[in-house]
Every structure is written in structure tokens, then in C-alpha cells.
Amino acid sequence: MHGGYFMDIWHVHGGSRLEGSCRVQGSKNASLPILAATILTPQRCELLRVPRLTDVDAALRILRRLGCRACRRDGTVAVDSAALSCCAVPHELMAEMRSSVIFMGALLARCGEARLSLPGGCKLGKRPIDLHLAALRKLGAEIEEEGGELHCRAGQLRGAEIELGFPSVGATENAMLAACGAKGETVIRGAAREPEIVALQDFLRAMGAGIEGAGSGVIRIRGFQPRGLVRFRVPADRIAAATFACAAAGCGGDVELLGLEAQEISALLHFLNAAGCDIINDKHALRIRAQGRLLPVGPVVTAPYPGFPTDAQPLLMAAMLRARGRTLIRETIFEQRFRQVPELCRLGAQIRVDGRTAEILGVERLRGAALQATDLRGGAAMILAALAAEGESVVLDEGHVRRGYEELDRSLESLGARIVLEH
Numbered sequence: 001m002h003g004g005y006f007m008d009i010w011h012v013h014g015g016s017r018l019e020g021s022c023r024v025q026g027s028k029n030a031s032l033p034i035l036a037a038t039i040l041t042p043q044r045c046e047l048l049r050v051p052r053l054t055d056v057d058a059a060l061r062i063l064r065r066l067g068c069r070a071c072r073r074d075g076t077v078a079v080d081s082a083a084l085s086c087c088a089v090p091h092e093l094m095a096e097m098r099s100s101v102i103f104m105g106a107l108l109a110r111c112g113e114a115r116l117s118l119p120g121g122c123k124l125g126k127r128p129i130d131l132h133l134a135a136l137r138k139l140g141a142e143i144e145e146e147g148g149e150l151h152c153r154a155g156q157l158r159g160a161e162i163e164l165g166f167p168s169v170g171a172t173e174n175a176m177l178a179a180c181g182a183k184g185e186t187v188i189r190g191a192a193r194e195p196e197i198v199a200l201q202d203f204l205r206a207m208g209a210g211i212e213g214a215g216s217g218v219i220r221i222r223g224f225q226p227r228g229l230v231r232f233r234v235p236a237d238r239i240a241a242a243t244f245a246c247a248a249a250g251c252g253g254d255v256e257l258l259g260l261e262a263q264e265i266s267a268l269l270h271f272l273n274a275a276g277c278d279i280i281n282d283k284h285a286l287r288i289r290a291q292g293r294l295l296p297v298g299p300v301v302t303a304p305y306p307g308f309p310t311d312a313q314p315l316l317m318a319a320m321l322r323a324r325g326r327t328l329i330r331e332t333i334f335e336q337r338f339r340q341v342p343e344l345c346r347l348g349a350q351i352r353v354d355g356r357t358a359e360i361l362g363v364e365r366l367r368g369a370a371l372q373a374t375d376l377r378g379g380a381a382m383i384l385a386a387l388a389a390e391g392e393s394v395v396l397d398e399g400h401v402r403r404g405y406e407e408l409d410r411s412l413e414s415l416g417a418r419i420v421l422e423h
């Protein structure tokens with residue numbers, strides 16, 4: 001405990017090459033909407049490969065508060081929502097995790113009502129939920145907003161044509177979940193195409209939904225007939241995989257990643273390859289081999305899937321700090337996703353930010369320093385940069401990194417990194 005709140009302290013001793021193989025954790029951003037989806041059916045759901053993360057724990061607490069039984073045994077989470085007795089998510093649970101807004105569509109589908117507080121603006125800048133609300137209203141929900149509280153009601157949700165002005169991941173998920181409780185067909189146009197949307201569709205199908213089209217911009221939901229016990233394996237976390245790939249690229253090394261669909265990070269692999277890394281993709285593993293200073297790449301422009309993921313932007317930035325020249329990165333998804341920059345500069349990095357563009361001038365060497373994590377991926381980027389720096393760094397972190405990474409310290413250590421997490 002420091003100053004009254006919990007603090008994770010990452011001690012990093014940089015300079016080691018990374019070598020070895022690493023199994024990629026289950027996906028955080030697939031697990032969260034799937035956990036919300038479990039309340040659509042009164043049947044028991046068993047979810048395999050759910051990562052141990054503080055965000056997942058927050059979702060399990062919400063399920064329990066709603067009256068569900070939710071427990072974890074090793075990597076498997078079992079949820080039984082037969083006894084769901086409440087449709088309100090209290091403010092303190094909403095505040096723990098922004099993506100709890102995904103419970104809105106699921107609660108409407110199951111109970112015809114949902115009460116939750118508005119998720120606050122977060123560390124990445126303004127994060128409105130207007131697209132979520134417009135989609136649910138299209139399905140017939142009445143939504144009142146008062147004093148930061150949302151009250152959504154629907155006698156009977158009705159299938160509708162929903163057009164999303166921007167392919168928001170969360171709005172697509174909320175619309176898919178609510179549409180499962182609607183009478184008649186729903187068509188979502190302009191839908192997000194991220195692999196997590198496909199994972200949610202696969203899970204909804206296993207539960208008994210008639211749904212198709214995820215992965216394209218048009219998703220159709222025809223209805224929902226609950227089946228018996230549902231067992232489902234959460235796919236691998238593409239951003240965790242991207243993290244190890246960028247660590248190998250930035251530190252130099254030879255790292256093999258197991259259990260992921262390499263195709264899902266092809267936008268990142270394209271740039272790592274252009275930077276001089278060997279990318280070897282066979283059926284059983286993805287291997288990233290890097291030697292010496294990287295070549296500059298870019299411009300790298302973040303975009304909805306299959307474009308370059310905003311979540312991997314700080315990670316690629318960390319890998320490029322010692323490249324032989326200038327890399328440009330343009331962030332188009334979030335307003336404030338360069339908050340890692342001043343911290344990375346403490347290691348000796350040269351980065352100039354102008355609006356939504358960051359210019360990274362590669363330096364020959366980085367030196368260890370004391371840093372403060374700003375957000376989940378920004379914090380991970382600081383750890384990667386510290387691994388590529390000479391000497392010791394300390395990254396102070398109010399729990400951001402453990403929201404999204406399962407035992408990041410141990411995985412990196414198993415690859416030869418010198419890292420200790422104190423908490």
C-alpha cells in the first residue's frame with residue numbers, strides 16, 4: 001500500500017534478449033462480452049481459458065450482484081444465471097470497469113429492464129456511449145438519463161435495422177446482445193469486425209441464437225432459443241500476443257507464441273517485418289526473430305479491424321524507440337492515446353507529439369528510469385521500453401496492467417527478461 005491505495009511496482013532490469021516460447025492467455029476483450037452474454041440463458045455456461053484479470057473479476061462480481069452463480073476453477077469459469085433476480089448494476093461496480101456497459105443489452109434482453117450508471121470518461125479521453133443508446137432505442141428500448149444514471153426499459157424488444165455511424169466494438173456487442181431478446185429479425189449495418197465480435201457470435205450460437213455475419217460489416221440476428229449446458233473456449237488474446245511480439249522486436253530475440261491465430265495480428269506483423277524482424281508462421285506457432293536495431297516504419301495509422309489496432313499502438317511505439325530513423329504513428333480511434341509518451345521520454349526516447357501524430361526519432365540507447373503507468377496498454381509499453389533500456393527501471397502502476405495481462409511478469413521472465421512485480 002502506498003499513500004492509501006494499492007500500487008503495483010514493476011522492477012525491470014533491461015538489456016536481456018528474449019528467447020523461448022510462450023502460450024498466449026485467453027482474450028480479455030472476448031471474455032467480457034461473453035460473460036455478459038451468459039445472462040441471456042438460464043442454462044449453465046462453462047467458459048474455458050478465461051484469463052485471470054482484475055477486469056474479469058469485476059465482471060464476475062457484477063454477475064453475482066445480479067443474482068447469478070459465478071465461480072472459477074482454474075481456467076474455467078462457470079456461470080449459472082437461473083436465479084438472476086436483479087437488473088441493476090450498482091455504481092461502484094460500473095466504475096471498476098468501463099466495459100460493464102455491455103451488461104445493458106444483455107439485461108434488456110433477459111429482463112426487459114436495465115439500470116446502470118454511466119461509465120466515466122477514462123484515461124483514453126472522452127468515451128461516449130451514444131451509439132450504444134441509439135442502437136438499443138432502435139430495438140424499442142426507452143432510455144432515461146438522469147444524474148449519470150441510465151434507466152432502460154422495453155416491454156418487448158422488436159427486431160430492427162440498425163446502422164452504426166462508426167464500427168464501435170462495444171455498441172456492436174450491445175446491439176447483438178439486446179437483439180437476442182427481440183421479436184423478429186435485427187440487422188446491424190456498419191458493425192465492428194474485430195475477432196472479439198466473431199467470438200461473441202460463436203458463443204451466442206452455442207447458446208442457441210440464430211446469428212450470422214460477424215466478421216463482416218453486416219450482422220443478422222434472427223432470434224434465440226436457449227439450449228442446454230453451453231461449453232465454450234475463449235480465443236487467444238491478440239493484444240497480449242502483440243505485446244510479446246513487440247517485446248521481442250524491441251529487445252531483440254527469438255520468441256515463439258503458441259495458441260493464437262496469427263492472422264488476427266497481421267497488421268502488426270506487417271510492420272514488424274518491415275522493421276527487419278523475421279516472422280515465421282507455421283501451424284503450431286508464430287515465431288518472431290529480431291537482431292540489433294530495427295528499421296523505421298510507417299506511417300502507422302490506427303483503424304478499426306482489420307486495420308492497425310489502437311491497442312497495439314503504444315506497444316509498437318515502445319518497440320521502435322531504438323530504431324535507425326524516424327517512425328510516424330497516427331492515432332485515429334481514441335483522443336488521448338499518447339499518454340505514455342512523456343514517460344517513455346524519461347528513458348531517453350525522442351518522441352514529438354503533434355495532435356494525433358507521434359514522431360519517434362530512434363535513439364541508440366535507452367537508460368533505466370522511474371516511470372508511472374497511465375493506462376493498461378501505455379503501462380505495458382513502458383514495461384517493454386524498460387526491458388530494452390540499459391540498467392534498472394521502476395514502473396509504478398495503480399493496477400492498470402493487471403486489468404489486461406495475466407502474469408505478464410512471469411511470462412516475460414520465462415523468456416529471459418529480468419522483471420519482478422511487487423504488489
Ligand code: EPZ
Binds near residue numbers: 030128167196310334
Ligand atoms: C473496445 O473498447 C476495447 N474494449 C478497447 O480495448 C479497444 O481499444 C477498443 O474496443 C477499440 O478497438 C473492450 O473490448 C472491452 P469502441 P470500446 O466503442 O468498445 C467512439 C484495451 O486496452 N465511440 O470501438 O469502448 C469512442 O469514443 C481496450 O483492452 C463513440 O463515439 O471501443 C472511441 O473513440 C481499451 N460513441 C471509438 O468510438 C459510442 O457510442 C472506438 O470505441 C461508442 C464509441
